[in-house]
Amino acid sequence: xxxxxxxxxxxxxxxxxxxxTQRYHSLQKQCHPDKHANASEQEKLAIVQKAAQINxxxxxxxxxxxxxxxxxxxxxxxxxxxxxxxxxxxxxMQQMEYRERLEDIKTxxxxxxxxxxxEDDVATERKAMLKQLQTQIEQLTEQADLAAADQIRKxxxxxxxxxxxxxxxxxxxxx
Amino acid sequence: xAYSDKVIDHxxxxxxxxSFDKNDPNIxxxxxxxxxxxxxxxxxxxxxxxxxxxxxxxxxxxxGSAIASSSLVTEWVKGKTLDEAAEIKxxxxxxxxxxxxxxxxxxxxxxxxxxxxxxxxxxxxx
Numbered sequence: 001x002x003x004x005x006x007x008x009x010x011x012x013x014x015x016x017x018x019x020x021t022q023r024y025h026s027l028q029k030q031c032h033p034d035k036h037a038n039a040s041e042q043e044k045l046a047i048v049q050k051a052a053q054i055n056x057x058x059x060x061x062x063x064x065x066x067x068x069x070x071x072x073x074x075x076x077x078x079x080x081x082x083x084x085x086x087x088x089x090x091x092x093m094q095q096m097e098y099r100e101r102l103e104d105i106k107t108x109x110x111x112x113x114x115x116x117x118x119e120d121d122v123a124t125e126r127k128a129m130l131k132q133l134q135t136q137i138e139q140l141t142e143q144a145d146l147a148a149a150d151q152i153r154k155x156x157x158x159x160x161x162x163x164x165x166x167x168x169x170x171x172x173x174x175x
Numbered sequence: 176x177a178y179s180d181k182v183i184d185h186x187x188x189x190x191x192x193x194s195f196d197k198n199d200p201n202i203x204x205x206x207x208x209x210x211x212x213x214x215x216x217x218x219x220x221x222x223x224x225x226x227x228x229x230x231x232x233x234x235x236x237x238x239g240s241a242i243a244s245s246s247l248v249t250e251w252v253k254g255k256t257l258d259e260a261a262e263i264k265x266x267x268x269x270x271x272x273x274x275x276x277x278x279x280x281x282x283x284x285x286x287x288x289x290x291x292x293x294x295x296x297x298x299x300x301x
Contacts, residue, residue, distance in 0.1 A: 083280045085207045085287040089295075092206040095215045099236040153210035160213025 002074060003057035013068060013137050015061060024058045064130050065155050068137055068148060077149055086153050095157050098122070102164060112172050119165050126158050178239055179273035185243035190250050193232040195219045200299060205292030209284050214241045218288035220252060220260070222296055228252045228260055233288075240278040244268050244285035257293050 004011045007023045029035075031051040036044060060066045069079055086092065105114045129151060136148035178186070194217070195202045203220040214237030221230040231249035235242050247268060252260045268274075268282035 083209075083211070083283050085284055086210055087207055087287070087291055089204075089206045092208045092215055092217075095208065096206075096217060096234065096236065099215065156210040157208060157213050157215070 003060055003070060006054065006057050007061060009061075011071065011074065013064070013071065013134050015067065017062065020058070020061055024054065027054045064133070065152055065159065068133055069152050071137060072145055072149055072152070075145055077145055079149055079152065086150075086157075088150075088154070091154055091157075095161070098161055102161075102168065106168065112169075115165065115169055115172065119162070119169070122158060122162055122165065126155065126162070129155055129158065178243075181247075181272050182239055182243040182274070185246040185272070186239040189233075189242055189246040191230075191232045191246065192234065194234060195221060195230075195232055203292040203296030203299070205288040205290070205295060207284055207287045207291055209237070209241075209280050211280060212237065212241075214238065214281070214284060216241060216245050216284050216288050218245060218248065218285075218292050220257075220292050220296070222257065226257050228255050228257065237284075238278070238281065240272070240274055240281040241284060243272055244274075244281045245288065247271060248285045248289060252289065257296065260289055261293055263289055 002011075007020060007027070009015060009020065009023070028051065031047050031054065033044070033047070036047050039047065060070050072079065101118060105111050105118065108114055133148055133151045133155065136144045136151060139145075195204075197204045197219070201222050201224070203222055205218045205220075206216070207218075208215045214235065216235045216237065217233060219232045220228045223229050231252050233245040233249050235245045248263065251263060263286060265279070265282040265286040268285050269279055272282070274282055
């Protein structure tokens, strides 16, 4: 049973997040240990495993990048353990500039404002990239799937950048 | 996880950090990134008309192992021909730096940076 089936929802990139969260809570409730106090040890073990699977599924389905990666996995493109490097000079040049901008902000007098503006820029870009990813993933052709995989790789750089931005924000707010 | 002495040495005293003018016809630029960790690496080679690498510079945003791998590569490629530089394997890098298995992708990144730079040079000269 795949994660979408487990949550009884269509295999789609465009998921209703509140519905997904509701299903998650009701599935978790069914697995609550109090409900199975009289079960055998073997049954209890199975329930614990089921609960873990539900957590994994929710974690995968709720975030767009992981969801898209999982959809590609169902279509036979496994990106989980790949060590392939990305070689898109234009995109990477921009990533390098972003990281330089981040370094500059650290020493700026106006760091917090500049950081906020930067976070907005990156969030806007991420949104546009996700939209493009959705288009690619809904085409259901091999070529579009490969393009989607590349888009996911790029989004991982954006995600990492966002993590670094929020880490810096934490540091700036603390002082 | 502990870094090896060689990684720490390259991380604390990185060799050849910086940039060349990428529009210079004798400068080869290789840009590569590792999606799994978000590392970005730029390797630039200054190549003589005879095809010998006379200088190299790098700029890497990433973990200590990625920085050490690119720093090491800039030292190794100097004085080599492009063909000789193309022979450098990620296993040579990871062995020299004693990288643990989880950091092997950093050495792959450095190997691919050399290959990307060479491809850029060939394209420029074509």
